[in-house]
Amino acid sequence: MAARDILAAWFARNSGRWADQVLNTLKTNGYSVVRLPNPDTSSGQPIWKTPAAAVTVQDGRVHIEVDDPMGATDAQGFAAALLAAAYALGGKQ
Incomplete structure (x- = not known):
């Protein structure tokens, strides 16, 4: 099942505190949401x-x-x- 399908099914069933539930649903199905760090560019290259x-x-x-x-x-x-x-x-x- 693709992440899009998982989310669509969840939104069809749920409301309320959705952000935590979305993240937990993704994690349960083997997905991870990652905050990408910003590079340090002080040396001229990232x-x-x-x-x-x-x-x-x-x-x-x-x-x-x-x-x-x-x-x-x-x-x-x-x-x-x-x-x-x-x-x-x-x-x-």
């Missing part, structure tokens, strides 16, 4: 920094520096930074 990783875009490619291993919170931050860099290159949102 860099997405997390406590455990740095993601840059150079020559049309995404470059990563990662501390290994990392905990769940750091991994989530790294994943968001990686998505943000991919979207900056013109990836599909």
Whole structure:
């Protein structure tokens, strides 16, 4: 079932505190909503920094520096930074 179908079915049945319910419905069905971080551009190029990783875009490619291993919170931050860099290159949102 696509995310669109899940949301359409939910909106057909529910009202009220919909934002939390929408997010929970998506999570239950294997989707995640991620707030993409803004890059630090003070060096002249975009860099997405997390406590455990740095993601840059150079020559049309995404470059990563990662501390290994990392905990769940750091991994989530790294994943968001990686998505943000991919979207900056013109990836599909």
